[in-house]
Amino acid sequence: MKKNLLFIFFACFFTAGVFSADNNSSAIEFDGEISYSMGVVIGAQLAYESLNIEFDRRRFTDGLCDQMASKKMLLDFENVMSTLPDSFEEGKVLDEETSYAVGAALGYYLVESAGFTLKFNKTEFLKGLEAVISEEAVVSVEDASKKVETALMRAVEGQKTVEIEKSKKFMADNGKKSGVITTKSGLQYKVEKRGSGKKPDAESIVTVNYEGRLLDGTVFDSSYERGESAQFQLDEVIQGWSEGIQLMNVGSKFTLYIPPDLGYGDMAGYPIPPNAVLIFEVELIAIE
DSSP states (O other): OEEEHHHHHHHHHHTTOOOOSOOOOSOEEOOHHHHHHHHHHHHHHHHHTTOOOBOOHHHHHHHHHHHHTOSSOSSOHHHHHHHSOSEEETTOBOOHHHHHHHHHHHHHHHHHHHSSOEEOOHHHHHHHHHHHHTTOOSSOHHHHHHHHHHHHHHHHHHHHHHHHHHHHHHHHHHTTSTTEEEOTTSOEEEEEEOOOSOOOOTTOEEEEEEEEEOTTOOEEEEHHHHTSOEEEEGGGSOHHHHHHHHTOOTTOEEEEEEOGGGTTTTOOOTTSOTTOOEEEEEEEEEEO
């Protein structure tokens, strides 16, 4: 019998019904009871998928919990996925290093799907994982799933409120700074360099260099890091980006401060939290 590794990863967080579609990049910390319940849910999924392999459960837990608590990838997952077998044979034994890598890979996919980092009590998580695999869990899988989902949803709603207030305060304070201009829509921008070329319209295709970051300095996208410029059609991007680029002449460099309602709003995705202010450094290179 063979099981595809990626299928098992995705089954764990889609079929468990634990994670909502809401996204948030701030860490959410869970107590011992919820950590135990999460271990039960993950362990039950592994058992459900009939993953009849031996692995180091402690190191698997370390890898999964370490990665879920981190905003950065702990391992080079392209390398991990290329070195791990495409599927596992029944009865296969995974060493400590591979067990950690599998746990970290699962943790990465969970965080990417959920949209926020998660801090669990490793000891209680491991207890739940081992208990359900040994069929000795003190809580049913259904009850464990409900407990985790309820705790998660409460934390997410609270975090949303915090992010909205943070965004409002930033935009209000930022609008008072020298050189920052606020448009009727609420977009804010600062001219770093004014070019002399043409301005694009709402349907233009533009070539730009840019870097996007969050208020905490987290860079979520950058053409500079990729080492190549990017092309966008302005009627296919977020409203704040489209409006801001149309204010620029070719050759200009602006800083755009995009409030949530002109950005992704509630529909953000990891590592961009819902209701986040987006800050873009943009250079307009050309109009197609």
